[in-house]
Amino acid sequence: MSRTESPPRPLDERLPTLRGRLDGAAELLVCLDFDGTLAPIVEDPDAAAPTERNREALAALAATPAVTTAVVSGRALRDVRARVDGPSIYAGNHGLELAREGSIAVHPVARKRAIRIERICSILETALASVPNCRVENKRLTGTVHYRSVPDAAEPIVRRITNTVVERFGGDDLELSPGKRILEIGPDIPWGKGNAVELIAADEPSETVPVYIGDDVTDESAFRAVEPDGIGIRVGDDDEPSSASCRVDSPTEVADFLAWLGSTGADLVDRTGSPAAPPVEAQ
Template sequence: MAETESQPRPLEERRPQLHNRLADAAGLLVCLDFDGTLAPIVEDPDAAVPTERNRNAVATLAATPGITTAVVSGRALTDVRERVDGPAIYAGNHGLELARNGSIAVHPVARKRAARIDRLCSILETALSSVPNCRIENKRLTGTVHFRSVPPAAEPTVRRITHGVVDRFGGDAVEISTGKRILEIGPDFPWGKGNAVELIAADEPPATTVVYIGDDVTDESAFRAVEPDGIGIRVGGTGPSSASYRVESPVEVASFLSWLGSTGAELAAADEPPAATAD
């Protein structure tokens, strides 16, 4: 597990080395964030859709022997499952709910605190109703205050009111975390996307290489979970990260996933026993 951050290297420069690493892998687990990774960030979160190339690349990966695909998102599980088809595994609410092997598991602490999250979202709906374009998203286990479209002068007001409401009505059971022009409200205990990725990876065969691609602060725990034995890829940004590699946008994510699909198929074919020949 990586403990320090550094400047990720441009992925395009490292494809030959990555190919060699994949050649030694017994299998491949590809975990993908959604917003900002498969889908471009948009003003209205309800309008987010994966790019066509990413949709096709994920479908190809999902159909490739030896590759398991998973989407690990801050969105609610029901929401993200409707937005992208193909992956075998879905983790919603930063991994607090996990769909795999035909069943859905919800973290018991998050389940117990869902009523408090619901109450906070209701209070914030009223408290922030006068702020233009501020949106409260109740995801049952977590809540999100969206202020991407809020006038810049009103952003400090959104932050102040949100922290005030959570401090007063959330108590020690709830915490606030930050993301790209959002405030996330969730149960206060040690859990994040990295924990979800570790759970998913534990079901894979030994010597499986884990790839995680994401674009936000909430993805850093997943990068730490997969590095240095796996491959962490940060989308966008200019600062340090626990990921080893960086791509610039969902467009470059699609290029990498397409390459990964063709490489995975090539390696799977190389592992197949030769066909029998007639005497």
């Protein structure tokens, strides 16, 4: 059962509850968004990079026994893997691509509709070419219209043109969804970051505590996937309702929490410990 949406409480107010959950855990699964979570939001998406403290804290956490780490991003899988090292699992394109255990799985419906995404992005590049600082990104399985640096007066034009093009050429196969100063174009299927997190969590021991940290509308399905038994943490200083139970203000505070997980949190999990596996007899 998902947590009822309400404004998430500051993380430091929830630490006693977090300690209690980790103290009864066999293992810990930590899933993170990239932009706005590990990396600050920047005007040029190509310039996004995790903060040094987040990079170090994530690497240390990934090397900690009884902890599995994953990055779950709206970026294409190849893109996000090139921007951050350490996690054993990566999900790209809002979970439509999943890399784990040396293999990559792609949602079959998204794969079939990639040609239509490419066509839509090409049309939008032409239709929006006159809008200053508007950028169309083809991520193969999804597309993104970036308007963070677009003049305020032109934003309604970007939204109107994008809606019109997707409705006309996408039909029932594609859908348009909003993000933070972006519009996301993807296959109209019941799949998102939450589904990817559920798949990842299904491979973990039953007493694993899942954690998800993200900052955008597309992260809400992932919060619902981990709450209320796990821990959902929204990044941002607003009081909007969310399926996450906790919040931090910025990627700086994400790094603080990751460092806490790598020390105090991991110690709580290790103290419980899962039963040791029986020895395997030599053949």
